[in-house]
Amino acid sequence: MPRTRGRAPDGKGRPDALSQEVIVGAAVALLDEHGERGLTFRLLAKRLDTGPGALYWHVANKDELVALAADQVLGRAFVADPHVEEDAVAGLRALAVAVFDALDLHPWAASHVTAPATLENALRLLDRIGTLVARTGLPAERHFAVSTAISYYITGVSAEIIAPGLSVGTDTSRAAFLTRTAEHWATLDPAEYPFLTGTTTDLRDHDDRDQFTTGLDLLLNGLSATAVPRPLA
Amino acid sequence: MPRTRGRAPDGKGRPDALSQEVIVGAAVALLDEHGERGLTFRLLAKRLDTGPGALYWHVANKDELVALAADQVLGRAFVADPHVEEDAVAGLRALAVAVFDALDLHPWAASHVTAPATLENALRLLDRIGTLVARTGLPAERHFAVSTAISYYITGVSAEIIAPGLSVGTDTSRAAFLTRTAEHWATLDPAEYPFLTGTTTDLRDHDDRDQFTTGLDLLLNGLSATAVPRPLA
């Protein structure tokens, strides 16, 4: 049962020595290239010039590896996030969009960012959300519920929008998928599906990112509507 | 390339003959028992008294099988849903909760219900949402965006809440997972994670279903706040 976390504290050792970071970094690259199915311990090991067994010293199994890779990708959202926010709600919006954009660059990652956080960047995300929510003037007893609701929205809806979902393969582009789906909707019985059959052009023309922000703004509007403005000190 | 969909129209044939429905039904049972990894074509074939190859006549591959199984589970939400709704927003809320409850009974299914729907019950869900949204009095050009936003919330957040996410195994219960996570939060540096370290008891004591409805109500509140009441005819 290997339990190591990375390089020894002295920073010595062969420069090409393995560590959890370098393994996870290589995994991200492989995931970007070939998707989750294309990430293989054999292939990853070959890239890193080792045997598959060596990887298990630094990482418990494939699930953990993918989770760590997704968390690394999530971390890139904080680089983009300005963090200096006047308004708390505006800060929440900016943070959410930064996460969406970071995940959008690595579609495989979206569904692996878990909400009750345990990994570093997921923890950081939830903490920032909570801190911003505390500034909105909502009563303290609602902070947890509202913060996790926003966190769930960000990770859950991003995953839903970004992940292919029964993808016929990575070769099919998102646009092609939407066009095909729109064609499918057009063939449905209008008596049974009155809404869908009338909205096929909306499906074809919509923008994923706008879709994300539409729901987000609905959520944040609901927040503002219920928030009591914080009294002056 | 098998393309069949089920029994021949005459309804004849051996009573124990295979069909897509019976295969998907058996898959749901297996998924409930052993989770996604436990669903195997060999095991499924043995249950149905055939060889693995036979299944491929009725189902393209494992991805499609799981997607169909998830859609079957989603369909159970409509049985629970009253469908006779006074208020459109109340109807949306009831529908959303019915979906959450249906998925909560089959955790593996949650992450496989895709939002730009192609399967029967996912189509039905989005159509009902759209029909209800049209009744809220929102301007027509917002119907699509708002409907899909709600649809994304329902499926995305349900998946996030219900799915184990880096589960250490199905043996670990949700409660144990939350307790363990809360303990982890308690060990964090309060200077770095001011919010998380102060909210560990909330995490331990919260209810998943309440969590889902909290965000949902926020979303629906935001909807009501922006909706123009429909003028009388």
Add this chain to the structure above:
DNA sequence: ACCTGAACACCGTTCAAGT
């Protein structure tokens, strides 16, 4: 049209053995 089951081409993971 539908089913059979052996075979192909892989996987994740383990573990004795090395350094």
Add this chain to the structure above:
DNA sequence: ACCTGAACACCGTTCAAGT
């Protein structure tokens, strides 16, 4: 402490052959 690589115990999927 960390790496090696062969071996184990599986998989999903295909396909010639049957009925």
